[in-house]
Amino acid sequence: MGKATGFMDYDRRDAECESPKERIKHFREFHTPLSKEEQEIQGARCMACGVPFCQAGQMIAGMASGCPLHNLVPEWNDLIYHGNWEEAYYRLKKTNNFPEFTSRVCPGLCEAACTCNLHGSPVTTKANEYGIIENAYEKGYAKACPPKARTGKKIAIIGSGPSGLAVADQLNKRGHLVTVFEREDKPGGLLRYGIPNMKLEKQFIDRKLAVMEEEGIRFETGCNIGKDKKSAELLKAFDRVVLCCGASHPRDIKVPGRDAKGIYFAVDFLKSTTKCLWKNEMQLKEGEYISAKGKNVIVIGGGDTGNDCVGTSIRHGAKSVLQLEMMPKLPDERSAMNPWPEWPRVCKTDYGQQEAIALWGHDPRVYQTTVKEFVKDKNGNLCKVVLVKLESKKDEKTGRMMMAEVAGSEYTVNAELVLIAAGFLGSEDYVTKAFGVEVNERTNVKTAPGEYKTNVPNIFTAGDMHRGQSLVVWAIREGREAAQQIDLDLMGYTNLSVQ
Incomplete structure (x- = not known):
């Protein structure tokens, strides 16, 4: 696919970034896309490698290699190289419901697995995807296409993140x-309130939602199922119910002083900024967000x-x-123990860290460090944090390696705001209990391997609520697979494709 010698004839060229000191002045996306002509040249670099690892989506050494959606990457790279942007859009949409999201927020598993990446620079697959979908909206290819016939079967989906959508x-x-x-007050799940505008401006979510509504999908916002509406009502009114509520139970830090004022979960901090910006035409208004x-x-x-918290705080x-990381710093380049096409376990300096370096002259990250105590002032406000260094040690009982405190390594730093971005533990139990579905030891909704049907008749699940905290591409794949199984369950056959 592409030009036979394209990977030798042309260098990789990606979208230009606004300089860190300029982009921190606003909350908008800060990449300037290549022109169509320049993007077509990048499509030419796709090298007809024979075995396209970019679209494999297989697990190697416990990590995904290539796109979990099995996007037909070589095909649409070839199509844009030949200037056939419309057909490229249709090939892209065969496997990916939401390229307008993934082309902005996906970490690019396809590029990490690109054969060009073995001895050079990978094809700009993510930027090519962005070019295809944005051109499709501009030219009208991405318009609504409502189904020509209805089955009469009714489906309720709880949660409007990428899997639910x-x-x-x-x-x-x-x-x-x-x-x-x-x-929430608007659909989108973590796409809307967990990912900052700098990575995904919210009008692009609304643009797609408008298409989906025109195609016949109904959205009911401000409706907390399990609290505002009972599960029995849904099971009576709908033929099938799908739980796509995400892994929305944040992991806490339980140390002395945790009750100090000024400690927030990252998702609450990011959400408050996004809501304030949306309400006030992309301007922050004091008193309406966690500042x-x-x-x-x-x-x-x-x-x-x-990293999103770092960029937003700046x-x-x-x-x-100061950004704390419990684990040691990853190497700057692949080690011999981490060969291609495995996901590269290397240190990545993301946009927020780049901005901190530009602003203060040093990387904000401190490795092998955690919090030992939060210190309050006389009014209960956070004023300092006691940190402690960590080292890798073998647990005497289990034999497993773990991070343990280094005796006498404590030190104190000033802090008036702490943001806990330590991941998520699983689904919130008020939802799982309301529907009576079984959960596993990680509180993810339990199903048979490779299936999405729960222990309760007519109830299915998908996304992070099912697999645990993961990537947008995995959520979309789970949603596609769950839809196929639901359709089969309803109709006795299915013509929905997964890939």
Whole structure:
């Protein structure tokens, strides 16, 4: 696919980024896409490698290699190389319901597995995907296509994150009547309130939701199933119910002083900023969000959400930001024990960390460190945090390696705001209890391997609520697979494809 010698003829060129010191002045996306002509040249770099690991989506050494959606990457790279952008869109949509989301927020498993990445630079697959979907909206290819016939079967989907939206999109295409229930004021789940505008501006979510509504999907917001509406009502009114509520139970840090004022979960911090920006035309209004302005901020967690907290705090006008990571720093380059096409276990400096370096001259991350105590002032406000260094040790009882405190390594830093971005433990029990579904030891909804049907008749599940905290692409794949099984369960056969 692409030009036979394209990977040798052309260098990789990706979308340009606004400089860190400029982009921290606003909350908008900050990449400038390539022109169509330049993007077509990047499509030419797809090298007809014979075995396209980019679309494999297989597990290697416990990590995903290639796209879990099995996107037909070589095909649409070839199509844009030849200038056939419309057909590229139709090939992209065969496997991916929401390229407008994945082209912005996916970490690019396809590029990590690209054969060009073995000895050079991978194809700009993520940017090519972005170009295809944005061109499709511009030219009208991405318009609503309502089903021509309806089955009369009614489906209730609880949760409007990527898995819930994928289930809805697939089952609606099949002709079923789909209603999506969302407890927040707007649909989108963590796409809307867990991912900052800098990575995904919310008008692009609304653009897609408008298409889905025109195609016949109903959205009921501000409806917290299990609290506002009883599960029995849904089971009576709908033929099937799908639980897609996410892994929305955040992991806490339980140390002395946890009750201090000024400690928040990352998702609450990010949500407050997004809501304030949306309400006030992309401007922050004091008193309407959790503010980091003028504060010493500590972010607990070194993952993507932690990085989002760093970037958001900087935009608020934080005095300083310190990001804690329990584990050792990963190597800057692949080790011999981590060969291609495994996911590269290397240190990634993301946009928030880049901005901190540009602003303060050093990386905000501190490795092998955690919180030992939160210190309050006389009014109960957080004022300091006691940190402690960690080292890897073998647990005498289990024989497993674990991170243990280094005796005497405690030190104290000033902090008026702490953001806990330590991941999620699983589903919230008020929902699982309301429907009576079984959960596993991680509180994810339990099903047979490879299936999405729960122990309760007519109730299915998908996404993070089923598999645990994961990526948007995995949530979409789970939604597609669950929709296929639901359709088969309803109709006795299915023509819905997964890949």
